[in-house]
Amino acid sequence: MSFKREGDDWSQLNVLKKRRVGDLLASYIPEDEALMLRDGRFACAICPHRPVLDTLAMLTAHRAGLQLFYGKKQPGKERKQNPKHQNELRREETKAEAPLLTQTRLITQSALHRAPHYNSCCRRKYRPEAPGPSVSLSPMPPSEVKLQSGKISREPEPAAGPQAEESATVSAPAPMSPTRRRALDHYLTLRSSGWIPDGRGRWVKDENVEFDSDEEEPPDLPLD
């Protein structure tokens, strides 16, 4: 079997070329505007209903439509969806002495920023859980503290989580107070042992998870 192209169908070749160019241009999709899914598909993070798109080409097409829609009818709406972009924009605007220069810089930046071939829409520059070069097989990893503030009280929004988290960690790696840290740890412990917050401040059992027969209430936050 060979993977050589057979025949001299130029239109087919052109289609392929266009797709290749499309794939390459797809790297202009900012990381936090799309989600990569386990099966290799993508979800658009701009639209509130998170449509799932099979390929990168389809995501690009979908985004083109968005730009058309937002660009023509509701200018600025797209940007407003994304607090990070808004911040950046604002930062740029405040010191905008030479508007043309700013504009070019912005363009170059976004071009250079996404320079590598688009592999994953939500590539992290910061990976808190990656340990150093040494391989440690210890069962207890360093405790993971990277939740967005105010998440405990609110019901966590499953899809908005990662981007919000990202912006929180990247923009403000603020030191946390010990109580906060404990509370966060406790939250994660409860979540990982199968308790789900019901949105009304109470915890309910996940039906797919097993519990001890006398375990009716989730353990309280340790006091020390």
Next chain:
Amino acid sequence: MFLYNLTLQRATGISFAIHGNFSGTKQQEIVVSRGKILELLRPDPNTGKVHTLLTVEVFGVIRSLMAFRLTGGTKDYIVVGSDSGRIVILEYQPSKNMFEKIHQETFGKSGCRRIVPGQFLAVDPKGRAVMISAIEKQKLVYILNRDAAARLTISSPLEAHKANTLVYHVVGVDVGFENPMFACLEMDYEEADNDPTGEAAANTQQTLTFYELDLGLNHVVRKYSEPLEEHGNFLITVPGGSDGPSGVLICSENYITYKNFGDQPDIRCPIPRRRNDLDDPERGMIFVCSATHKTKSMFFFLAQTEQGDIFKITLETDEDMVTEIRLKYFDTVPVAAAMCVLKTGFLFVASEFGNHYLYQIAHLGDDDEEPEFSSAMPLEEGDTFFFQPRPLKNLVLVDELDSLSPILFCQIADLANEDTPQLYVACGRGPRSSLRVLRHGLEVSEMAVSELPGNPNAVWTVRRHIEDEFDAYIIVSFVNATLVLSIGETVEEVTDSGFLGTTPTLSCSLLGDDALVQVYPDGIRHIRADKRVNEWKTPGKKTIVKCAVNQRQVVIALTGGELVYFEMDPSGQLNEYTERKEMSADVVCMSLANVPPGEQRSRFLAVGLVDNTVRIISLDPSNGVLLRTVLDPVTGDLSDTRTRYLGSRPVKLFRVRMQGQEAVLAMSSRSWLSYSYQSRFHLTPLSYETLEFASGFASEQCPEGIVAISTNTLRILALEKLGAVFNQVAFPLQYTPRKFVIHPESNNLIIIETDHNAYTEATKAQRKQQMAEEMVEAAGEDERELAAEMAAAFLNENLPESIFGAPKAGNGQWASVIRVMNPIQGNTLDLVQLEQNEAAFSVAVCRFSNTGEDWYVLVGVAKDLILNPRSVAGGFVYTYKLVNNGEKLEFLHKTPVEEVPAAIAPFQGRVLIGVGKLLRVYDLGKKKLLRKCENKHIANYISGIQTIGHRVIVSDVQESFIWVRYKRNENQLIIFADDTYPRWVTTASLLDYDTVAGADKFGNICVVRLPPNTNDEVDEDPTGNKALWDRGLLNGASQKAEVIMNYHVGETVLSLQKTTLIPGGSESLVYTTLSGGIGILVPFTSHEDHDFFQHVEMHLRSEHPPLCGRDHLSFRSYYFPVKNVIDGDLCEQFNSMEPNKQKNVSEELDRTPPEVSKKLEDIRTRYAF
């Protein structure tokens, strides 16, 4: 990443063994194949020790091996059938100690294929033809002959193909000098294949087919074919011509049958069975291997059953017609893969699993009370004979060859606090299993230890006459006295030797043919054979500080650095040379080489001075570094210096003899032996106490020993296992060890042992009781008492299972134990027997975050597992608490699961368990383990779990690795990457955060790595649309790992570990194989090194092609193209190449041959031994 593969210990399991006069002398040798290694062994008829003469790696799979001898010849050749698609004939060249390829004929494609010959080999007993056969269809016959110069010739192949025919075994029939004939066990499946009802398949019979090579017509004909009643598994040739009745013995289930042409009726005899055997009586019994012994006057066969019982088979004849087969129980030895009876009366047993044995046949079993079974005895159909197994009676064990095969698991750690890590190896099968602790070093056997009156400072041995084989005296020097011991049957003190006893001795030696010389601080004493004594006294106040002596010369160094030289003249007189030489500084050491044969004197003296000026065996007396240099015999130049650190004390060197060659014993804080073995220079530490002084020793009991002193004891030692890298201590186990874990606090091992087709102790006792009761019940009224006695005897009988085998319980019967063992003493601290049919498959030791500091042991157990067709009733995870400082297991609870829990790994204060294809997180509950999270998307069956950070790397039994990420805040396990190749992973080891090394069941090792832009943070598809087209391409994850390295080892690898093997060495990846081999993969540190070795490998591939005809590159690329690995085993064959080829290759590399072999040695010593 570029890696270099090095074998530390070659495979030890034997697949074939043949014997013959391969070196062309009277002495018989054994050639064994160890998978991809061909080895020549020589049992020493005097000592009964088996020595390895030559080991060659052939880089191919040896599938069959045969010895043959041309008519009238005295030398045996070796025919090898391999996966190369070629037949190869080898001859052993004793002068060069190598196998020489005489012929290599290509006939088919390479690889182990169904219809490409290579699987079976048969030779005509008169050495006129050889048949090589495939499993199916193809058979080729080559005619062997001599040309005018008496060289072996081989004809073009003659075909004897038959389509749709399976072959089970082929032998050459002994027909004397008639046309060569071959007998085949065949089965024609054509009809069965074309019959859709399956009726024909049920009725298809095996046939015995004879093929005749018509030497006149130069053609092979299928002469005769006959259907067989029983399904045969192998054939034995019966001597013919003038030696016997000819024909074949067919070994089949429960019967052995004699068949031949002509009027000969079939003679059939049942295979006797053990009396009161716990085995299922309905199960058939087969012979598994045989050996033939033939002399001019008689012949017999030894055949071994699958239980290990050997029967001596003899044939009764009446005018060349066989009338009777007689079987007599001979002895029971471990089940063998091959047996050889040697002319010197030895039986070599190459065990299927575990150590191999050499027995001496003490009796032929002719005149004892053992009953003899005969085909002439009337028996009803289906009935058989019974015998009582007993300990060895006819055989005497004389030597044991250590074999680790099969290695099922290995961990490397320094549990004994010895600064060098030990290898803890779980090996063996069934009741012959053991846990072996391997340490780098030569095993020392202590022949004698005796206490001395004080602390001696030196020891020598001397012979009485130059032609004596053995030493006559041991001379021990103390601070102010000398003790002379005479060697005879015992070693005892003598005073009439002529040695001066009242002074310390500096050196003593044999001088000339029969005189002795003793050098002591005040002079030299020359003792002639007739006990006349000549003395030379030192002048003035000077004393002798150092001396060097050989057969004819004596050189002494006086205080102040003055050298005095003596030489013996032809009359036996020791003459002083008047010219003395003043050295610039004090002499530290000096040495004289032996006088070269045919010369008067040795031309060089090596003197080491305080200021390090002249050295030959250069020895820096203060830092413990050994330098080995080569002294040019003509010019006296020193070259090719190799340095090794031996220990913290100054090094002393002693010349000893090992296997007929000179060797050097170097002593520092540890003793090392430097010797040349199979054209490789070895420097191996002795696994023994620190020694202070030593000397070679030869006596009748111990022809190549060492006499050494250590504090105030005199020891006589022997080093027998030269060439072995590891010395081993073995602790027996009950069943096949599957896995073990190390408890980090107490260093105890927790081992799971599981056997299929086995009874647990409880079931065994119960069955025994039941059988005893049946025995009593079956007896009539009057025999009751006798029966009760017999039953009691049966209950008390206790044959060790390690020799007699464990009873086979049948398919789907499992027995397991969990053992806590101290790895240093090897004592079992706790033993938990699981119930019948519970099979332990996984074990982990861990802590749970919700229970604090306690350690728990989790054991994954399958219940009622049937392997084929596969079915399982479920499984359990047993939870034990480790109490009493890690010595006892306290049962906590048992958690039922749906499938086999084949992998357990601690993970973030909980455990990950692979239950069949489900990956789950469990937490410790009060009554059972609590399932907290699950992933159902693993392809087939989880065979291993590795964790690092939030990443979990799951090995699937068939689909390579799958990277899973645990999301704590969503309590989900999400697959984010996998591999693109289907690998049947057996074991894996993490190399770093992104890289994992794995091995598969076909004998490949690979390293795969996630690309740097891999994204862990993938999400579950929120649409919940689980349609068929939704699962990604071929069930895969969207991100794929890259292959960093691929390599075919050639043996199934069952353990991988990244570790350092020597203190101060660099890290390497250590693997162990099922065949008992241990190897390492080491990274190159510089580009030049990699370049150099790549070129060495390239040149060796073309200049020194593998022996069995398989192409090296294609062998290493058997399943996946070899990538980024250089084969050190091939590179090290540089040392065994012929010198001119070595020169050519090294010239291509712009180096000299010693430089190349030094580089080869360097990379080995940098990482291992």
